[in-house]
Amino acid sequence: MPNTLYDKIWNDHLVDQQDDGTALLFVDRHLVHEVTSPQAFEGLRNSNRKVRHPKLTLAVADHNVPTTDRSKGISDQESKIQVDTLESNCKEFGIQLFGMGDKRQGIVHIIGPEQGFTQPGTVIVCGDSHTATHGAFGSLAFGIGTSEVEHVLATQTLVQKKAKNFRVNVDGKLPLGVTSKDVILQIIGKIGTAGGTGCVIEYAGDLIRSLSVEQRMTICNMTIEGGARAGLIAPDEKIFKYLENKPMSPKGEAWNKAKEYWKNLRTDEGAKFDKEINLKAEEILPMITWGTSPQDVITIDGKVPNPLNEKDVDRKNSLERSLNYMGLKPNMAAKDIKIDKVFIGSCTNGRIEDLREAAKILKNKKIASHVHAMVVPGSGLVKEQAEQEGLDKIFLSSGFEWREPGCSMCLAMNADKLKPQERCASTSNRNFEGRQGRGGRTHLVSPGMAAAAAISGNLDDVRKYQN
């Protein structure tokens, strides 16, 4: 019987399966960060258990770390305790940690691929919903809760039930100025935030194949915003090339063997999908979100919706609630939305290509005088690379701040946050109420669109600024 890529990875990791379909899956790679792990390690200690495979586990502090000068450590006491706790737990259980002073430190979903820890055909988990990012490599990668983190640490397995197969095909070529961020926002707008519930999404089609590895990560990253458990893209030569010679990639004979295996990781002709949708790349435009859910998308030429046009009562109430929170009027043009802040970073768009894309727009330009803008590179290595290319100079001379790596204003657990009613064009992935600070208003955009917004002082069309 023809199988999907998801079926294949699933079957390949089955340790045990009960009659009711509950399965025990082997986990090849486990990423750990400071926020969702302390209670898991505590659980291990309380029950006298060990970490089964410390070498298959990699830890990093990212959510709580300051993005300004780090020489004085973390001033917020609670944040400090959490980061210190991670450090002592890693020491106690023998897990490799990229601490705050390590050049390799960065957002957990950026460092995994960067180190070659992320590999095709593996099952990768992390106590973080954006683990879906790693699906860009053709790995089955998904977020888990803290109890499950403890379970994986203790057993190197996870109790799971099989999800449904959902394929999203995107064919054609993207218009100028349109990026993979716009593609995924469009997809979420189409299927809704619960559209992928109970499914694993495979992205396919010639547009997806034409994307770079980094652009693929942006798409898989936001799969969770469409409610799916994981997003997958079949690995190809681009992926193999990206992974070759990365510190944790297989070497020598093992590399050849791995590559042979990876080459067969694709959906068979005629495999059955429970759900399937098709998009044409030509029809995708630069997108923004106007509301407080990632499905609240419009094109930059569009208008904010009017609840009066909604028949569904739930939907109408939720539109009104969002408009009210966002401080927007029905039918307002997207381009009339004035912004206060710009945030470029996060595991969605904090990689080197994202920074290049934004810098391209900002070159020889100044940002609007009322806008406060910052770039937070996704990792120490991204930062270093950007500095080698002189991108930091472009950002700084345009008026942006150039920060140290971490999650930063993606979720505002450190000092970087919006004040009530401040409005931000952000390259992150969630525009939930209060996500970037209590009362803060978030518009999700691509890095190029974030740069355009910084220059104009309002949400604007990146195509206007193509150099």
Add this chain to the structure above:
Amino acid sequence: MQKFNKLKSIPAYLPIVNIDTDMIIPKQFLKTIKRTGLGKNLFFEMRYDDNGSEINDFILNQNPFNKSKILIAGKNFGCGSSREHAPWALLDFGITCVISSSFADIFYNNCFKNGILPIILNDEKIKELSEYAKRKEEISIDLKEEKIIYGNSEVNFKIDSFKKKCLIEGLDDIALSLKKSDKIQTFENNLKASKPWIFND
């Protein structure tokens, strides 16, 4: 884990769709290294004003709903971040059952690890049950029989048999999986032979 058996309570009704885990417990409370103590910050932004006083309009601030053990909410409950702090906060507040027409995957799973029962019902039934919340009348949940009893009516719900067993018996997942250590070991041995690069050897 606390065993889940039968439950009787006046339900609280929160008719908002897409309640995400940021709303259930905002990030400033994720800095804890404990599982307990989060209940007072459940739904923080909706529950307290800028001065930290309770907002009277919010349902869980009102008597008798401040003692509700059952929460009825709009569809796609628990979407967004994977934080288990969300079910920990619900549990610490005293809520051990959430009823909605749909749940986000990770949240749904996290509930079972903490002795919370998430029940999926269609919109029509949810409307009926919400009337009981409005009238401040109790409803009963019987997990063993997979039914909710309200007034003279009852409605059945479905639950995965393995998850149900774990809830009723309060079973620890890890202990159950460790019973399969031999199988894990065999799997690992095969893996070492077929994909040696996985172990970085």
